[in-house]
Amino acid sequence: MDKLFVIKIGGNVIDDENSLSILLKQFASIDGKKILVHGGGKLATRLAAKMEIPQQMVDGRRITDAETLKIVTMVYAGYINKNIVAQLQSQACNAIGLCGADAGLILAHKRQHPTIDFGFVGDVDTVNAVILKTLLDQSIAVVIAPITHDEKGQLLNTNADTIAQEIAKAMSNSYETHLIYTFEKAGVLLDVTDENSVIPRIDPIYYKKLKEPVDGHSRIFAGMIPKLDNAFAAVDSGVKEVIIGKAEQLKELIAGKAGTTISND
Amino acid sequence: MDKLFVIKIGGNVIDDENSLSILLKQFASIDGKKILVHGGGKLATRLAAKMEIPQQMVDGRRITDAETLKIVTMVYAGYINKNIVAQLQSQACNAIGLCGADAGLILAHKRQHPTIDFGFVGDVDTVNAVILKTLLDQSIAVVIAPITHDEKGQLLNTNADTIAQEIAKAMSNSYETHLIYTFEKAGVLLDVTDENSVIPRIDPIYYKKLKEPVDGHSRIFAGMIPKLDNAFAAVDSGVKEVIIGKAEQLKELIAGKAGTTISND
Numbered sequence: 001m002d003k004l005f006v007i008k009i010g011g012n013v014i015d016d017e018n019s020l021s022i023l024l025k026q027f028a029s030i031d032g033k034k035i036l037v038h039g040g041g042k043l044a045t046r047l048a049a050k051m052e053i054p055q056q057m058v059d060g061r062r063i064t065d066a067e068t069l070k071i072v073t074m075v076y077a078g079y080i081n082k083n084i085v086a087q088l089q090s091q092a093c094n095a096i097g098l099c100g101a102d103a104g105l106i107l108a109h110k111r112q113h114p115t116i117d118f119g120f121v122g123d124v125d126t127v128n129a130v131i132l133k134t135l136l137d138q139s140i141a142v143v144i145a146p147i148t149h150d151e152k153g154q155l156l157n158t159n160a161d162t163i164a165q166e167i168a169k170a171m172s173n174s175y176e177t178h179l180i181y182t183f184e185k186a187g188v189l190l191d192v193t194d195e196n197s198v199i200p201r202i203d204p205i206y207y208k209k210l211k212e213p214v215d216g217h218s219r220i221f222a223g224m225i226p227k228l229d230n231a232f233a234a235v236d237s238g239v240k241e242v243i244i245g246k247a248e249q250l251k252e253l254i255a256g257k258a259g260t261t262i263s264n265d
Numbered sequence: 266m267d268k269l270f271v272i273k274i275g276g277n278v279i280d281d282e283n284s285l286s287i288l289l290k291q292f293a294s295i296d297g298k299k300i301l302v303h304g305g306g307k308l309a310t311r312l313a314a315k316m317e318i319p320q321q322m323v324d325g326r327r328i329t330d331a332e333t334l335k336i337v338t339m340v341y342a343g344y345i346n347k348n349i350v351a352q353l354q355s356q357a358c359n360a361i362g363l364c365g366a367d368a369g370l371i372l373a374h375k376r377q378h379p380t381i382d383f384g385f386v387g388d389v390d391t392v393n394a395v396i397l398k399t400l401l402d403q404s405i406a407v408v409i410a411p412i413t414h415d416e417k418g419q420l421l422n423t424n425a426d427t428i429a430q431e432i433a434k435a436m437s438n439s440y441e442t443h444l445i446y447t448f449e450k451a452g453v454l455l456d457v458t459d460e461n462s463v464i465p466r467i468d469p470i471y472y473k474k475l476k477e478p479v480d481g482h483s484r485i486f487a488g489m490i491p492k493l494d495n496a497f498a499a500v501d502s503g504v505k506e507v508i509i510g511k512a513e514q515l516k517e518l519i520a521g522k523a524g525t526t527i528s529n530d
Contacts (some may be wrong), residue, residue, distance in 0.1 A: 086419065102362050
């Protein structure tokens with residue numbers, strides 16, 4: 001099977017022109033099939049402020065009302081997505097920018113919650129692997145904005161981490177799929193205050209050990225546990241490995257020379 | 266050769282939710298291969314006003330400065346494009362929304378003018394017919410936003426009429442291509458004050474006659490002449506026919522039952 005890299009980049013990279021440029025150069029130079037999933041960044045928040053659209057947070061989550069959906073559609077699927085594509089084209093990387101409505105790529109439904117109305121937030125149902133395969137097999141890199149649709153004409157704001165994971169899972173029947181999450185740290189740290197304490201590899205046995213409480217606390221930062229649970233869910237669903245690390249080190253992450261690799265092997 | 270319909274819709278349709286919905290239903294029901302090229306509409310102007318970005322007009326043309334480019338990228342390639350795609354998906358029409366940077370679809374260069382700096386306005390160089398053919402041959406309808414790129418990382422604001430024409434020309438080697446321009450009138454009128462005076466067919470001989478001055482004026486409205494010159498340029502470059510008429514009558518336009526058909530036959 002051919003290798004496929006599914007790479008998720010977050011707002012911190014998108015907001016920093018220089019970091020983004022470094023990341024995209026490294027992405028362009030990856031040999032083989034690749035998908036980039038990007039998040040939002042601060043532009044949407046700034047635009048909402050400028051347009052005097054109040055941003056509602058409930059339980060630490062942003063509510064997507066109709067006006068906010070308009071903004072994230074413009075910023076994520078328009079401005080950010082097309083600028084990434086144009087930059088990749090300038091690096092001789094033939095890229096195509098899509099959102100989840102395009103070619104029926106990601107079908108989702110409006111989030112149901114017993115007490116909170118999240119508005120136009122979507123949870124993923126299915127990924128159309130066929131269209132992705134068609135594009136990848138023509139040596140086109142796919143850049144995906146975190147906007148999905150419900151097949152009834154409604155666009156939905158969807159978590160980019162989840163999109164990356166669902167795409168990696170859906171593609172793992174066709175490719176040896178490597179899912180890379182970039183964030184602000186160099187990887188999963190044994191000591192959250194020490195950037196040099198990156199754990200290079202975590203398998204299920206070691207993960208169990210890491211979660212065991214020492215003096216009432218797990219050995220790794222509690223905030224990492226949902227990320228790692230998701231990573232193991234991905235490898236359990238056929239993804240070859242999940243790599244977590246710094247965006248600026250993308251090349252090293254892919255080569256297994258930086259970050260933390262999560263796998264069942 | 267298979268038939269291909271390239272349909273351009275303008276701002277007047279996009280700004281009217283009801284007209285757009287009617288148009289998209291008719292577009293979805295077209296049997297066979299189809300491309301929709303859309304223009305802008307008033308949302309970009311409203312957003313620029315809200316964001317206090319002054320819009321500069323020189324010689325009746327809008328100057329695209331960096332901030333205006335940001336807005337048209339967000340509105341055209343983001344909001345309008347993705348909402349059209351989502352609506353088509355809800356009509357069981359599998360559509361994909363692209364701008365000219367995506368998959369290197371439309372290469373352009375910054376407009377050169379001896380005295381006016383148009384800013385980030387692009388004039389079309391080439392159309393990538395291969396990627397369009399790949400998508401069309403998978404029964405995917407392509408929705409195109411009037412944003413192009415220069416292959417050096419720069420997005421460019423580009424006239425949607427020109428994009429529709431260049432795409433139709435590029436595709437006419439592979440398909441029997443029909444180019445449809447929708448606008449606010451029912452077609453080319455013999456008497457501009459009478460909507461019932463639509464000329465059903467214009468060939469080069471008749472066109473010459475229509476342009477002959479009677480009492481110092483051409484027989485057709487002078488404003489139509491550049492449109493018709495472009496239409497004949499398209500048919501001279503291999504496009505089967507150009508049809509001009511009302512967006513709400515798309516079905517009739519395609520069936521040759523409304524509007525004005527321009528061809529060399």
